[in-house]
Amino acid sequence: MSDTAEPMIHEDRLPGEEAKLSPQPKWKPRYPGAGRLKDKVAIVTGGDSGIGRATAVLFAREGAKVAIVYLCEHEDAEKTVEACKAEGAEAFAIATDLGTKSNCEDVAKKVADRFGGIDVLVNNAGEQHPDKDIRDISEEQLKRTFQTNIYSMFFLSQAVRPHLKKGSAIVNCTSVTMYKGSSDLLDYSSTKGAITAFTRSLSQNLAKDGIRVNAVAPGPIWTPLNPFGGKPPEEIPDFGKDTPMGRPGQPNEVAPSFLFLACEDSSYMTGQVLHPNGGYVIGG
Known part of the structure; x- marks a missing residue:
């Protein structure tokens, strides 16, 4: 088998179309902008839907020029770009597979x-595939999950590094599963552990240059990721109900964490993780 694997779109309908999701996730920013990213250039991966869309549009409202990167959900991506432009921002989309180094280099150049x-890189793109038994995780799936979830962060961070300067920021998306584990998401939660370690290590590597690296660890958030194959169908009706708040979160409840870590409001924070997770008390 090759060291790389093709996107697993046909296996389980991922990444999934937000346009077909019911009820529709709440992604629109809830507050007026304050220019916190005025004249900044931001890349948001997985920006076609879910947390990525909410983050991209919030960044646009705060004055950023936004490039979203996505795999294949063209209708969703077009809607995100239109929403960014409606905020008065310049925006465009790039469709590509971030699991390869050359594609990440192409994104940075474009x-x-x-x-x-x-100025800002949001590494948000990710995929997950539930399996009840570790023996059911194929070699192809394991490689693909690591390619999308952690290799892409390395490759894209490498590719944008020449452009970053003092005051720039990288914000990675890890997960509550990194902290509390997940019996059905062994490969996914493993990548999220790698992402957290990568965040902490890269923050130390870049601190001397004035570049901050932080992460966000969402809990159960209502996005296409779970209902379109990332979770067994029988578990969807109870999705998020085991949180102390008793419900899943919405993308626009997570996006402000990315904004805070991307802008100067968090100028004395690097190597840290924020936890919009519905009330789980997490160590670390």
């Missing part, structure tokens, strides 16, 4: 050429 630089 954004820098179009917007003149890169």
